[in-house]
Amino acid sequence: xxxxxxxxxxxxxxxxxxxxxxxxxxxxxxxxxxxxxxxxxxxxxxxxxxxxxxxxxxxxxxxxxxxxxxxxxxxxxxxxxxxxxxxxxxxxxxxxxxxxxxxxxxxxxxxxxxxxxxxxxxxxxxxxxxxxxxxxxxxxxxxxxxxxxxxxxxxxxxxxxxxxxxxxxxxxxxxxxxxxxxxxxxxxxxxxxxxxxxxxxxxxxxxxxxxxxxxxxxxxxxxxxxxxxxxxxxxxxxxxxxxxxxxxxxxxxxxxxxxxxxxxxxxxxxxxxxxxxxxxxxxxxxxxxxxxxxxxxxxxxxxxxxxxxxxxxxxxxxxxxxxxxxxxxxxxxxxxxxxxxxxxxxxxxxxxxxxxxxxxxxxxxxxxxxxxxxxxxxxxxxxxxxxx
Numbered sequence: 001x002x003x004x005x006x007x008x009x010x011x012x013x014x015x016x017x018x019x020x021x022x023x024x025x026x027x028x029x030x031x032x033x034x035x036x037x038x039x040x041x042x043x044x045x046x047x048x049x050x051x052x053x054x055x056x057x058x059x060x061x062x063x064x065x066x067x068x069x070x071x072x073x074x075x076x077x078x079x080x081x082x083x084x085x086x087x088x089x090x091x092x093x094x095x096x097x098x099x100x101x102x103x104x105x106x107x108x109x110x111x112x113x114x115x116x117x118x119x120x121x122x123x124x125x126x127x128x129x130x131x132x133x134x135x136x137x138x139x140x141x142x143x144x145x146x147x148x149x150x151x152x153x154x155x156x157x158x159x160x161x162x163x164x165x166x167x168x169x170x171x172x173x174x175x176x177x178x179x180x181x182x183x184x185x186x187x188x189x190x191x192x193x194x195x196x197x198x199x200x201x202x203x204x205x206x207x208x209x210x211x212x213x214x215x216x217x218x219x220x221x222x223x224x225x226x227x228x229x230x231x232x233x234x235x236x237x238x239x240x241x242x243x244x245x246x247x248x249x250x251x252x253x254x255x256x257x258x259x260x261x262x263x264x265x266x267x268x269x270x271x272x273x274x275x276x277x278x279x280x281x282x283x284x285x286x287x288x289x290x291x292x293x294x295x296x297x298x299x300x301x302x303x304x305x306x307x308x309x310x311x312x313x314x315x316x317x318x319x320x321x322x323x324x325x326x327x328x329x330x331x332x333x334x335x336x337x338x339x340x341x342x343x344x345x346x347x348x349x350x351x352x353x354x355x356x357x358x359x360x361x362x363x364x365x366x367x368x369x370x371x372x373x374x375x376x377x378x379x380x381x382x383x384x385x386x387x388x
Contacts, residue, residue: 001364004032009275009326010043011050013363014090020366021086021169031057031087043279047094051101054091058084062112069119078120085112086169093161096280097287106163106196113139113165123177124168129186131212134200137193138186138213139164141173142222145180145383152227152251152381153182155213157206157243159234159257159361160288161278163192170366172231175374180383182223186213188239190288201290204303210243214250227251227381231373233361234277237319237328238262238304241336245312252380254318254373257325257361258333260310263301265328270298275326277360310336316345316380320369322358323350345380 002019005011018028031053038046065080088109095102117124123142128135145151154176156167164185167173173183187194188209190202203209210230218225228249232240233256244253259265268274269281278284282294291297310317317340321333330350337348349372351357356365 001359004028005036005039008039008043010094010277010279011039011046013277013360014050014094016359017166017363017366018086018090020363021166022083022171023086024083027057027061027083027087043276044096047096047099047279050094051091051105054087055105058088058091058112061087065115074119078116078118081112081116082120082169085109085116085165088112089163089165089169093163093166094279097283103196106193109165110193113168116168121174124173127184127216129184129213129216131200131209134198136186136188136200136209136212137164138184139168139173141177141183141185143177143180143182145177146182146222150222150224151180151182152229152377152383153184153217153223154377155210155217155228155230155250156183156185157188157210157230157232157236157239158186158191159232159236159259159277160191161284162234163187165192170370172370172374175370176377179374179378181374181377181381184213184217190290195288202288204242205246206239206243207246210239211247211249214247218249225249229253229377229381231256231377233257234327235259235262238306241306241310241313241317241340244315244317245309248314250315252316252318252377253313254320254377255333255336256320256369256373257328258319258321258336259306259328260332260336261305261307263298263304266298266301274329275360277327306336307339310340311342313340313343315343317343317347318373318376319346319348320362320373321348321350322360322362322364323352324358325360327360347376 038049061084065077069077092105127140167185189200194200229252231254237255237257237259244250357368362369
């Protein structure tokens with residue numbers, strides 16, 4: 001993995017994620033160069049410096065975007081708003097839950113993303129999914145194939161610290177669209193806007209909110225209800241298999257990072273084993289799950305695993321995992337595969353250092369994993385990309 005800040009895994013992960021989500025190395029270098037010294041003080045201590053540097057870059061791009069839009073250069077403006085969203089979301093991801101700048105920063109990212117849709121990606125729009133007396137926010141990408149009738153769709157779900165804006169930046173929805181598949185990018189409970197602005201915390205039984213998403217998708221005239229899949233990255237590698245095991249309307253499942261026993265990973269992290277994805281880690285985890293005591297939470301987290309669950313998956317199941325994932329052991333990918341004995345089409349794809357995409361969810365070469373998964377989904381749904 002490209003390591004701009006030697007020894008600071010968390011900051012490096014943010015840099016690599018930004019680069020692999022449409023960021024430009026010159027822009028990122030100009031933002032990061034002034035904070036190299038701050039990075040040496042640890043992932044937590046320098047987060048205000050990270051925010052200031054990346055917000056300054058965002059401000060510069062927004063100024064350029066506004067000028068381009070005023071001049072009628074809508075494509076250029078849309079691209080600038082897209083990158084500004086990408087950078088600001090990575091900066092926001094670094095902040096502690098208690099940081100007073102977190103919510104205002106996220107609200108601004110939402111505004112920038114909406115401007116990007118309008119000018120760059122008109123087939124992406126904001127949606128609200130009814131859920132237990134409230135709604136879950138998402139972005140829906142309508143594949144061009146829907147111009148000719150209903151199309152298959154993938155429900156793409158977050159991990160511990162990602163948002164639907166990170167999904168948008170990944171362009172996975174675009175790869176799916178090119179293959180005739182629409183995509184619902186969801187801020188499920190415990191993630192993104194659902195957590196930050198609505199206080200909806202995570203739950204073990206992901207089939208509850210995933211089923212609500214299926215209910216909504218089935219009401220759309222442009223969705224083929226027989227071809228609805230679920231893909232989850234990072235902690236979504238727990239949520240998606242759990243949902244597919246118990247929500248039988250899903251036609252396929254992908255674990256984009258095999259989070260087979262997330263509870264056991266938390267006990268390892270207490271012992272300082274393995275890398276953490278974000279600064280202020282335990283504060284973040286307690287916020288996500290709605291707990292206020294670490295000891296109580298650790299006992300609760302022991303139930304966040306897929307033993308006795310993946311055996312219930314009865315649809316095609318892909319597990320994509322990096323060989324050198326520093327957060328989630330490769331052994332968990334093998335465990336999910338070995339236990340998914342009732343899947344009619346199970347596959348384990350391990351990405352190696354020689355090819356790239358070997359870090360957590362392939363962030364070091366995200367497009368390599370994204371296109372592999374998109375090809376697999378298209379194959380299962382029998383909608384090959386044009387030209388193939």
